[in-house]
Amino acid sequence: MVEALHVRDQPNSPPTRVARKYSQHHLKSVLMFMGTKQDHADQIAAHVFERLSHTHPTPINGHISDQNADRNRHTVDYDSFLQLVRQLLVQYNYFNPKQDLEVAWRIKDRQQSVCILLGGTSGCGKSTLASLLAHRIGVTTVLSTDNVRHLLRNFHPRETAPVLWASSYHAGESVHPTPDDELSAETQIVTGFEAQNEIVYDKLESIVRTFRARGECLIVEGVHLSIKHIRRLVLEHPNCIPFLIYISNQTKHTERFAIRAKYMTLEPRVNKYVRYFENIRVIQDYLCAEADQWLIPKVDNTNVDRSLATLHATVVNVLSRLHTTGRTSVIDPDTGRLDILHEEYTKVHEDSWSSKQMLRKIRQNNPTRKRTAPASLGLTISPTSSSPSPPWRSNSHGSGRGLNVNTNANANGFGGGLMSPLALISPYLSIAGDPVGDPAGDPASELAYLDDVAWGSLAS
Secondary structure, three states, rough: OOEEEEEEOOOOOOOOOOOEOOHHHHHHHHHHOOOOHHHHHHHHHHHHHHOOOOOOOEEEEEEEEOOOOOOOOOEEHHHHHHHHHHHHHOOOOOOHHHHHHHHHHHHOOOOOEEEEEEEEEOOHHHHHHHHHHHHHOOOOEEEEEHHHHHHHHOOOOOOHHHHHHHHHHHHHHHHOOOOOOOOOOOHHHHHHHHHHHHHHHHHHHHHHHHHHHHHHOOEEEEEEOOOOOHHHHHHHOEEEEEEEEOOHHHHHHHHOOHOOOOOOOOOOOHHHHHHHHHHHHHHHHHHHHHHHHOOEEEEEEEOHHHHHHHHHHHHHHHHHHHHHOOOOOOOOOOOOHHHHHHHHHHHHHHOOOHHHHHHHHHHHHHHOOOOOOOOOEEEOOOOOOOOOOOOOOOOOOOOOOOOOOOOOOOOOOOOOOOOHHHHHHHHHHHEOEOOOHHHHHHOHHHHHHHHHHHHHHOOO
């Protein structure tokens, strides 16, 4: 089998032109970036190299000097190579791979870069999402703004920059307004928060600039990405794609701080995050209001798997749309709003299904199907020769790639749009028990279980 391919940058370029060398690993990373399942990426990459291994090596410098030396060296032009990959993607039921594949190839080849910004308050899951997203799309560097703040503390003593040495949620305590300034408690919290962000911004911007100049991708997460500073980064660096991560449910937000306490407790006396929880919520409300004003997508991170899938799909959609339309940035130069990013995120978000909606749709499509009480669950997998695999692609380049249940799927479980995991596994689940209309059944536990089953596969 061919060990490496030499791809010419321009189609129909002469054999003497220097071609770049690519391995199966590089092709798999390109496919994973555009949203291909890992097993499909492995199979497609292997198929491409296997097919090319049966062709004759292309002469290098006008001749083949040594058959053994050139046995594993095959040169192809860029368009022919991508056309072969696109054909295989269609066979695996991935729709419209043209724009996504070209964008992913350019990014992995460092001809283009992307910087994903994840802002939000403490405890909303920014670090977790950043790590998972980096692993999924193959970004090797994740930068936390907390590390930038810690670095700057070495150059700014506590006496001269007390705001920098405080946590973001109580930096307002280091702000001392003049007697003429009458600041409310909420205003003082936000003022201290923004004051600390201003100190961190210059160093953060220089890091983003360096990565962009090198053509490397970067994910930045942290509390210091306020909406004001996010907009500044997007204006100065068009390759930035920002999101605001937040937790709408106050109880869930509080519970996330238990693991950060020394004794795994929510007791304010020993858990500083709970002690300053009201400050954290004030900052979150401030960020959400600003995000709504400038159309920066807000991701309600109550379900990590769903948030991860939404972020990935939105990033790919936005990059493909920018590539197709010829725009260089997600921000509108006239209004200052991030219209393209907001539109693509809205399409993905509106096409998503909650567990309750998915279960209701299954029952509508299968009126004779029974369900069981959650105590026994009654879920059995029917024998099948092949397991369904969800296509991420819709049939339009930058829209409709959401998390919708496709009611027009064919017999193999595939359709024209993205199908939710529950929609894919439902044909293979035999749910036996009480009739659907039985009012005595309590679906609460069943919904929770189906939610875990459906969305858990998105993280794989």
